[in-house]
Ligand SMILES: *[C@@H]1O[C@H](CO)[C@@H](O)[C@H](O)[C@H]1NC(C)=O
């Protein structure tokens with residue numbers, strides 16, 4: 162359907178837009194018969210071996226005449242566990258409204274109002290197609306489903322609350338994607354959470370798991386409190402709560418203490434705000450005032466931050482390499498100065514290395530943290546995985562009126578001497594395990610398991626590599642020669658590739674938007690600093 166040769170991209174684009182408009186015009190009257198695939202889907206987050214999926218508008222009434230169809234997979238060789246958090250479909254016969262699962266070997270359902278689905282399905286395959294269809298109806302929440310691989314038989318759904326479980330201590334697996342599922346939590350990581358709180362959402366709030374990935378949580382119960390104080394943490398708002406019989410806490414690795422700072426020696430900033438007050442005194446909002454535990458005004462950036470082009474930063478030197486698991490921030494803390502940072506990114510480095518940017522786990526892009534929403538209340542963000550560095554830099558992305566910050570870093574000492582080794586080991590392990598999962602690509606690359614000394618295998622591999630390289634060079638030379646002879650299609654070829662990119666890109670974007678969570682940030686400034694992007698290893 163791409164326009165004729167030499168037509169160029171503009172034409173092809175116009176043709177596509179025309180077709181799209183035509184399609185919409187034709188399909189509108191047929192709306193009742195032909196639903197678009199996917200228009201009935203709601204919140205969907207998938208990661209390697211777990212995820213969350215809801216119908217559109219969940220938990221409010223799903224729309225008339227829609228379909229949601231999605232294939233979910235876990236790594237090859239594993240079985241898929243489906244766990245239903247909620248099913249409320251208005252139909253007695255499952256004729257026009259239903260939820261249906263189809264795998265290569267079996268079909269489960271259709272499920273609807275009267276034909277209730279079992280709480281959990283263990284499939285024989287690692288892949289299933291979920292199909293949700295709605296006809297005409299007046300009520301019904303639709304569905305909420307979580308899934309995981311059979312490695313996680315203790316999978317729970319995003320809707321499970323601590324008071325569902327009677328034991329005083331237990332461990333469960335939270336799927337990816339519970340953060341944005343509607344439902345309340347009350348409390349905080351230090352005092353604990355009210356037992357009516359959603360377990361997985363509380364775990365994200367506490368910094369125990371990352372929403373994009375999910376993970377194992379360990380919970381223990383304690384006697385309730387008379388009042389639970391809510392805060393914003395990791396993009397989740399917990400509410401204040403009243404007396405409850407029980408509360409729950411997460412067992413932690415103990416690396417969440419406050420890292421101490423000497424204000425004048427260890428905190429620097431790109432600029433600071435100075436002005437003369439009514440009595441003629443100079444008022445400085447210097448970086449030394451950026452410690453969260455100190456009273457008084459915070460650090461605030463100078464006026465140049467107003468033109469949005471210059472990146473401001475607050476730099477903290479911890480004196481030595483530390484493991485940093487979180488950051489707490491506030492705004493000005495002064496009611497007369499309604500200043501705060503709404504979003505920020507983090508940089509880190511060691512003694513002599515370059516600044517690296519902290520990235521998200523899933524998309525490998527600069528991670529934007531949700532900061533403060535008023536000048537007063539502290540907001541916590543956790544680093545999963547932790548940062549191991551001596552220097553960190555907070556770089557505000559968006560702010561209210563003026564950049565103003567107080568910070569506290571959470572973390573602990575790195576384990577002496579063995580630390581770098583541990584990091585190295587884990588990274589090798591991950592490589593090994595992903596390889597193990599992809600057993601179809603049965604071309605083992607032995608480099609990981611190789612003993613230290615040179616042996617026969619090494620030599621053979623080096624020889625093979627050499628020959629491959631030589632062959633590559635030869636082929637390249639031949640190709641170049643051919644090209645030089647003059648390719649009459651040279652120009653149209655490049656045009657074609659451009660077109661192809663344009664055609665492919667919206668699809669790729671659509672997919673990634675579906676597979677990841679947007680942080681609702683206003684990332685407007687491009688990152689043109691000399692930042693080496695990298696993983697977390699010190
Ligand atoms: C579906 O359509 C019926 C009849 O047109 C209408 O009464 C009902 O409110 C609609 N339901 C929803 C969820 O929009």
Ligand SMILES: *[C@@H]1O[C@H](CO)[C@@H](O)[C@H](O)[C@H]1NC(C)=O
Pocket residue numbers: 438439440441442443444
């Ligand atoms: C001006 O600043 C000085 C020094 O910080 C302070 O003592 C004084 O109270 C301030 N005056 C007013 C009117 O805020």
Ligand SMILES: *[C@@H]1O[C@H](CO)[C@@H](O)[C@H](O)[C@H]1NC(C)=O
Pocket residue numbers: 480481512
């Ligand atoms: C970094 O510098 C500090 C102080 O200058 C020193 O104590 C520390 O050993 C250095 N660390 C590394 C890894 O070089």
Ligand SMILES: *[C@@H]1O[C@H](CO)[C@@H](O)[C@H](O)[C@H]1NC(C)=O
Pocket residue numbers: 577578579
């Ligand atoms: C380093 O780790 C190994 C095993 O992981 C342990 O046996 C050894 O005691 C550790 N050394 C130090 C200094 O912590």
